[in-house]
Amino acid sequence: MQKDNDFVKEISSKEEDFSQWYVDIVRKAELADYTTIKGCMVIRPYGYGLWENMQAGLDRRIKETGHKNAYFPLFIPESLLNKEAEHVEGFAPEVAWVTYGGKEKLEERMAVRPTSEAIICSLYSKWVKSWRDLPILINQWVNIVRWEKVTRLFLRTTEFLWQEGHTVHKSKEEAEEETLKILNQVYRDYIESDLAIPVIVGRKTEKEKFAGALHTYTLEALMTDGKVLQAGTSHNLGQNFARAFNIKFLDEDQKEKYVWQTSWGTTTRLIGAIVMVHGDERGLKLPPKVAPIQVIIIPIIFDQSKQKVLEKVAQLKSRLQSNFRVEIDKRDEYTPGWKFNHWELKGVPLRIEVGPKDIEKGQVIVVRRDNSQKMTVKEENLIEIINKSLKDIQENLFQKAKQFLEENIREVANFEEFKEIIEEKRGLIRTYWCGNRDCEEKVKEETKATIRCIPFKQEKTSGKCIYCGKESSTLVYFARAY
RNA sequence: CGGGGCGUAGCGCAGCUUGGUUAGCGCGCUUGGUUCGGGACCAAGAGGUCGGAGGUUCAAAUCCUCUCGCCCCGACCA
Numbered sequence: 001m002q003k004d005n006d007f008v009k010e011i012s013s014k015e016e017d018f019s020q021w022y023v024d025i026v027r028k029a030e031l032a033d034y035t036t037i038k039g040c041m042v043i044r045p046y047g048y049g050l051w052e053n054m055q056a057g058l059d060r061r062i063k064e065t066g067h068k069n070a071y072f073p074l075f076i077p078e079s080l081l082n083k084e085a086e087h088v089e090g091f092a093p094e095v096a097w098v099t100y101g102g103k104e105k106l107e108e109r110m111a112v113r114p115t116s117e118a119i120i121c122s123l124y125s126k127w128v129k130s131w132r133d134l135p136i137l138i139n140q141w142v143n144i145v146r147w148e149k150v151t152r153l154f155l156r157t158t159e160f161l162w163q164e165g166h167t168v169h170k171s172k173e174e175a176e177e178e179t180l181k182i183l184n185q186v187y188r189d190y191i192e193s194d195l196a197i198p199v200i201v202g203r204k205t206e207k208e209k210f211a212g213a214l215h216t217y218t219l220e221a222l223m224t225d226g227k228v229l230q231a232g233t234s235h236n237l238g239q240n241f242a243r244a245f246n247i248k249f250l251d252e253d254q255k256e257k258y259v260w261q262t263s264w265g266t267t268t269r270l271i272g273a274i275v276m277v278h279g280d281e282r283g284l285k286l287p288p289k290v291a292p293i294q295v296i297i298i299p300i301i302f303d304q305s306k307q308k309v310l311e312k313v314a315q316l317k318s319r320l321q322s323n324f325r326v327e328i329d330k331r332d333e334y335t336p337g338w339k340f341n342h343w344e345l346k347g348v349p350l351r352i353e354v355g356p357k358d359i360e361k362g363q364v365i366v367v368r369r370d371n372s373q374k375m376t377v378k379e380e381n382l383i384e385i386i387n388k389s390l391k392d393i394q395e396n397l398f399q400k401a402k403q404f405l406e407e408n409i410r411e412v413a414n415f416e417e418f419k420e421i422i423e424e425k426r427g428l429i430r431t432y433w434c435g436n437r438d439c440e441e442k443v444k445e446e447t448k449a450t451i452r453c454i455p456f457k458q459e460k461t462s463g464k465c466i467y468c469g470k471e472s473s474t475l476v477y478f479a480r481a482y
Numbered sequence: 483c484g485g486g487g488c489g490u491a492g493c494g495c496a497g498c499u500u501g502g503u504u505a506g507c508g509c510g511c512u513u514g515g516u517u518c519g520g521g522a523c524c525a526a527g528a529g530g531u532c533g534g535a536g537g538u539u540c541a542a543a544u545c546c547u548c549u550c551g552c553c554c555c556g557a558c559c560a
Binding site: 010017019034038091146148155230232265267270298302334335338340341342355357358 | 483517518519520521522551552553554555556557558559560
């Protein structure tokens with residue numbers, strides 16, 4: 001046990017100080033670092049490599065469902081942002097404004113995009129004339145600026161990266177279908193399969209929905225400290241923006257109609273989710289599908305056998321690199337033990353050790369990050385074993401997270417018990433809610449827990465609203481959230 | 483915007499209460515050497531406007547005033 005403590009002396013205890021543990025992991029694993037700009041972080045190469053792999057998995061799904069990528073301006077004239085009243089009001093407190101160009105004061109100030117509905121809608125109104133122009137299915141990968149008062153690495157930063165999809169449809173039904181398709185087929189599949197993070201999907205309450213939307217669907221994930229993180233949202237915008245931006249088309253029945261729209265997004269915040277869902281006392285654990293390095297090879301170097309070992313690992317790497325993301329750590333200045341800890345901290349799923357004894361026996365040592373399992377593997381079986389292990393790790397991370405999620409969904413007999421559980425155990429509470437906003441707000445005031453979603457999986461039962469006691473058939477999840 | 487904490491070498495910190503040699507320690511860094519199967523060791527080095535401004539004083543990292551910045555926890559949001 002003493003040894004275990006030595007391994008992690010650079011990281012705060014996850015048990016004792018979760019927040020500090022999180023910051024330590026992000027920085028020591030070199031995902032990101034603070035900069036001199038308040039609230040803005042740098043995503044370092046290792047973190048960005050992770051993001052690139054995440055992007056690839058999501059981008060593929062977005063394209064497979066018929067969307068195309070584009071790029072819209074960073075700046076949004078104030079008059080455009082003001083067009084949809086609810087929308088402006090929602091974002092007003094956190095918009096950054098550009099007021100000067102060089103030395104000249106601008107006639108109209110420009111928002112640095114806090115989200116792109118306004119600018120995109122202004123163009124959609126030009127592009128949409130006929131029912132034949134629909135649907136428009138566009139996504140963009142961009143940076144976003146929101147002037148947050150309190151920031152946390154990845155979870156809430158002044159500038160962050162995301163993708164935002166913006167679609168236009170001819171009917172309400174088609175827009176709704178799109179909203180749900182993104183939620184389930186794209187986001188849920190991506191987050192669960194690639195990031196190994198189980199989610200609860202459902203609808204946001206009126207209070208929690210996107211400013212300007214008809215309704216918002218969400219994916220909620222449980223972090224290992226018992227707090228919940230919104231992992232992605234998909235909004236049915238209805239015709240609110242269509243009316244505000246005058247996006248109309250002439251339908252087949254020769255009538256002029258407003259379009260129906262959706263928008264949806266996921267952000268670099270998901271990197272934070274990966275850290276908080278999978279990480280442990282020793283550091284990160286990255287899901288193999290998105291890990292920048294899937295296999296790290298560590299040569300065990302002695303004077304006499306140095307050349308032989310280095311040749312062997314180089315040979316191994318060239319054999320493996322067409323199948324896996326693999327790197328060798330052949331640095332001279334660190335001992336193998338140091339390297340083991342280093343790459344565990346960085347969450348690399350598999351480690352291969354190669355020493356002179358292994359070469360004699362035609363084998364290597366393979367060690368899993370997720371469960372520390374150590375395997376002696378004959379060279380000829382290596383690719384097969386790595387393949388299998390990476391799959392196992394991916395699955396194991398998901399199953400562990402899923403089990404944790406299930407164990408932390410609780411039901412309560414009354415509000416007293418509700419308060420106790422939110423305070424002591426956190427996690428999610430599954431209970432009935434009468435639909436009244438007052439009850440929702442009172443619960444929040446008294447417990448800091450919010451309704452994370454109204455899950456799609458409803459039961460044909462009913463019960464009492466957790467706050468007012470009124471009979472209701474609406475099941476919801478409450479939790480404290482990031 | 484409220485509460486708390488922190489600014490001293492690249493990083494982490496001590497020194498401040500009670501002002502006084504040349505501002506220290508650990509890690510890291512550089513050079514040379516020995517090492518390497520779970521965070522190796524020896525030797526020699528480099529590196530500081532003590533966050534900033536003003537004040538008190540013979541003398542300020544240390545005391546006073548103001549100020550800037552960062553982090554954490556809350557309220558709001560992805």
